Amino acid sequence: MVIDRTQISSGPGAAADAAQRLLRGQVVAVPTETVYGLAADATNTDGVAAIFAVKGRPATNPLITHVLSMADARLITGAWPKSAEILAAAFWPGPLTMVLPSAGKVAPAVSAGLSTIGVRVPAHPVMREILAQAKIPLAAPSANRSGHISPTTAQHVFADLDGRIGLIVDGGPSAIGIESTVVGFRDEQPIIYRPGIITTEDIDQALRRAGINNLPATIFSATDGAAMPSPGLLSRHYAPGRPTYLFFRAAINRFPPQWMQVPEGKRRGVICFGTPTDMPFEADIITLPEDLYHAAGRLYSAMHQLDRPMIDMILIELPGSDQLPALVVNAHAEPKDCHLAALSGMARVLADRLGRAASPWPRVPS
Numbered sequence: 276m277v278i279d280r281t282q283i284s285s286g287p288g289a290a291a292d293a294a295q296r297l298l299r300g301q302v303v304a305v306p307t308e309t310v311y312g313l314a315a316d317a318t319n320t321d322g323v324a325a326i327f328a329v330k331g332r333p334a335t336n337p338l339i340t341h342v343l344s345m346a347d348a349r350l351i352t353g354a355w356p357k358s359a360e361i362l363a364a365a366f367w368p369g370p371l372t373m374v375l376p377s378a379g380k381v382a383p384a385v386s387a388g389l390s391t392i393g394v395r396v397p398a399h400p401v402m403r404e405i406l407a408q409a410k411i412p413l414a415a416p417s418a419n420r421s422g423h424i425s426p427t428t429a430q431h432v433f434a435d436l437d438g439r440i441g442l443i444v445d446g447g448p449s450a451i452g453i454e455s456t457v458v459g460f461r462d463e464q465p466i467i468y469r470p471g472i473i474t475t476e477d478i479d480q481a482l483r484r485a486g487i488n489n490l491p492a493t494i495f496s497a498t499d500g501a502a503m504p505s506p507g508l509l510s511r512h513y514a515p516g517r518p519t520y521l522f523f524r525a526a527i528n529r530f531p532p533q534w535m536q537v538p539e540g541k542r543r544g545v546i547c548f549g550t551p552t553d554m555p556f557e558a559d560i561i562t563l564p565e566d567l568y569h570a571a572g573r574l575y576s577a578m579h580q581l582d583r584p585m586i587d588m589i590l591i592e593l594p595g596s597d598q599l600p601a602l603v604v605n606a607h608a609e610p611k612d613c614h615l616a617a618l619s620g621m622a623r624v625l626a627d628r629l630g631r632a633a634s635p636w637p638r639v640p641s
């Protein structure tokens with residue numbers, strides 16, 4: 276399908292328009308509380324194929340299906356472990372995706388050949404209105420081209436997908452601002468495939484309150500050659516279009532020389548947390564809140580803001596350096612799985628996303 280221009284709409288008419296288009300098998304960008312999604316009728320093979328085409332997404336990476344309620348989630352899934360019922364009751368509607376056995380009710384491409392399906396009940400009122408009007412399960416990955424930063428405003432979607440889709444429903448900035456936590460199950464044990472604002476600790480506590488003591492395990496990245504438990508664990512993901520490196524505040528005076536020279540006519544982009552920090556060069560500095568829950572919500576927006584031709588390189592502070600060995604901090608090392616495992620709560624979530632943002636760029640030797 277060739278589309279000349281992409282329309283951005285808001286208000287009550289926009290949800291109705293979106294529902295009509297979705298019922299006709301079209302793709303529509305929709306707001307959710309985490310990030311904007313690129314939705315299509317999950318039961319429509321052509322609609323689902325269009326999502327993969329618009330995003331340039333590998334067919335091996337499955338999509339999350341969004342439904343209005345736990346009852347609707349039951350309709351497209353097989354048997355649930357008890358843990359899944361507890362987590363659904365605790366966190367839905369909200370930023371939690373659960374990987375459950377598929378009942379085979381959606382287009383096979385949604386599950387990318389797996390026997391499971393990722394399901395989420397979103398909380399955003401506009402997304403819920405669209406689901407209520409369309410009365411179909413909606414497959415929706417984040418509304419960005421594969422590998423780009425997830426969009427948290429309608430304008431971010433427009434910048435990435437203008438001309439590729441017909442409609443973006445504008446529901447305001449996404450309140451949470453990073454993608455949902457993705458959790459699967461090994462019998463009753465939760466396996467975290469993608470950390471998110473519902474942290475490992477939150478999941479553990481909800482299960483304990485219900486009498487289940489089964490510490491969640493986290494899979495940080497797929498090992499080469501091994502079967503990929505969640506295909507979205509690709510290392511390059513959520514990445515700005517220009518060189519991006521991570522630094523620890525404690526080691527600012529040990530920046531590698533390559534970071535110190537800003538080319539003539541260019542500017543350096545910096546994202547840091549808490550108090551602004553003095554940089555050893557001229558820079559556009561965006562300071563995110565010290566409270567990492569709030570910081571996470573603004574991280575992608577900050578990356579979008581700095582991802583422009585004027586900026587030669589983006590340096591992003593890694594929070595949580597107090598939880599890591601000094602050796603790692605001093606080397607400005609990229610976070611590896613063993614470092615992520617040492618972090619807790621939101622510091623782990625941010626390190627996961629930042630590691631993926633920085634991963635395409637060759638490591639600068641210190």
Ligand code: TXA
Binds near residue numbers: 386418457504
């Ligand atoms: O917050 C979110 O989850 C947003 C909004 C739009 O809901 N969606 C989103 O979708 O981030 P996407 O496609 O960008 O990420 C989906 C993640 C991928 O890592 C994918 O591999 C994983 O969920 N996933 C989906 N279905 C799965 C399945 N059956 N088994 C394992 N992983 C699955």
Ligand code: MG
Binds near residue numbers: 416425
């Ligand atoms: Mg995505």
